[in-house]
Amino acid sequence: MPRIPVHTLETAPEDSRDALKALDVKFGKVLNIHGEMAHSPVALQSYVALQEVIADHGSFDGRTREAIALAVGNVDDCSYCQAAHTGGGRAAGLSDDEMVAIRAGAVDFDPTLAALLELAREYTADVGSVRDATWQTALDSGWSDEQLTELSVHVTLNLFTNYFNHFVQTDLDLPAAPAL
Template sequence: MPRIPVHTTDSAPEGSSERLQVLAKKYGRVLNIHGEMAHSPVVIAAYCGIIDAIAQHGSFDARTREAIALAVGAVDCCEYCQSAHTMAGTRAGLTEEQTIAIRRGDDDFDDKLGAMLKVVREAAQKVGEVDDRTWNAALTAGWSEDELAEAFAHLAVNMFTNYFNHYVETELDVPPAPALKAS
């Protein structure tokens, strides 16, 4: 059971309602995570600030963004985000099998993407630390320093949502991600 209410666009506090309406329009409804974020205007404003910055200034395609979200969600063991981003990832061009592989850390199907995912996984696992070998492997795979810097914004927004879901115990309102089987 969630620790805080899931607001609707009508019940959201004054400082949150406009942002919640924008998110509801974007996703076709109020998702539980957004309805809970709306309980605190500062939480939904912080989240929207990061996603707006990524939308305005980011260079990654949807497939790359969703792959990063899946990798970070798996590191953080966030069932909600793994489920939501499995759904979004398949819409962005990943197969369901690829979404599972990314969550397991078996992303050999795309060497360049896999190099980026190793960077964000390592950063998520090691409180932002990334080994020089991992960083340099991503550069060698074709990612630029600018793109690796941008990846931090994607890491941050996904850790924000993963931790928020754990913090308030968000209930799943999207189809669950496929179970990970032992390799």
């Protein structure tokens, strides 16, 4: 049971309504996570701002962004984010088998992506710390310093949503991710 109610477009604080309306249009409904974030315009606007910066300036394609989100969501055990990004992953061209492999940390279908995701998984599991060897493997796989730096924003955004869902106990209003 969630700790806070899910706001609707009508009940959300005035300073959250425009962002909530935009998310409603984007996703076809007010998702529970967004309706809960709407309690605090700071929380909702922070989420939206990070999404916009990534959309405007990020170098990763949708497939890579969704893979990062799935890896982080799995390490951080966020069932809501794994469900949300399973839908997003399908839209970005990932197969169900690929998404299960990403969540399980067994990305043998794309060695370049595997190197980046191992860095993301380690970053998540070890509170921002990564081994030099993991960093070097990502570089050797073709990822640039700029992209590895950008990875920190993607992991941070996903940790923000994962932690938020854990904190408020968001109810799942999306199809669950396939079991591992």
